[in-house]
Amino acid sequence: MFYRIAEPGDISTATGKILFLLHGAAFSSKTWQFEIGTIQTMASIGHKVIAVDLPGYGQSGRFSGDRGEFLQMLIQTLAPEAKPVLVSPSMSGTFSLPLLDRNQDLLCGYIPVAPVATTSYPTSFYQAIQVPTMIVYGDKDTGLGVTSANRLSEIPKATKPQVLLNSRHPCYLDQPEVFHTLIYNFMLHLSC
Numbered sequence: 001m002f003y004r005i006a007e008p009g010d011i012s013t014a015t016g017k018i019l020f021l022l023h024g025a026a027f028s029s030k031t032w033q034f035e036i037g038t039i040q041t042m043a044s045i046g047h048k049v050i051a052v053d054l055p056g057y058g059q060s061g062r063f064s065g066d067r068g069e070f071l072q073m074l075i076q077t078l079a080p081e082a083k084p085v086l087v088s089p090s091m092s093g094t095f096s097l098p099l100l101d102r103n104q105d106l107l108c109g110y111i112p113v114a115p116v117a118t119t120s121y122p123t124s125f126y127q128a129i130q131v132p133t134m135i136v137y138g139d140k141d142t143g144l145g146v147t148s149a150n151r152l153s154e155i156p157k158a159t160k161p162q163v164l165l166n167s168r169h170p171c172y173l174d175q176p177e178v179f180h181t182l183i184y185n186f187m188l189h190l191s192c
Contacts, residue, residue, distance in 0.1 A: 028058030068098025
């Protein structure tokens, strides 16, 4: 497994919170560092940031087991000191949704960004999730973005969907500053 970790710098006050970044099928942890600077931005604010290359992507080897169990072990291994806020775009929904199905207590917060596989779960699954959730998608993502937002809106502790304007499916690439501001504000109000 390949991953990147950034700790708060000397000039920032550590918040004690962890941001755990997954990625979509066309990307890797490199996106969060070199394309939009999420790793550096969030660490400079005071959060510990962990970005992983999911199995078979970037510099990580393949994995053929249960994706929910895999993500659970990964979080327990890389973030044992605190419950992280999990950012889950697109394909990574095949990891995050099974985790939420089995062990939502591992998370402090959940930021789904038009994740796949939302139609694979019944309404009762979403209604049982008690993790604070901020739903994000791009306004040009009228297929998966809208579909996933409608399903995720059933989560009792979900925000109103945050729609990034002039943005495609990977909306964080089109509006990184807005995306970072949303994460900052969301994490500011979490108590774990």
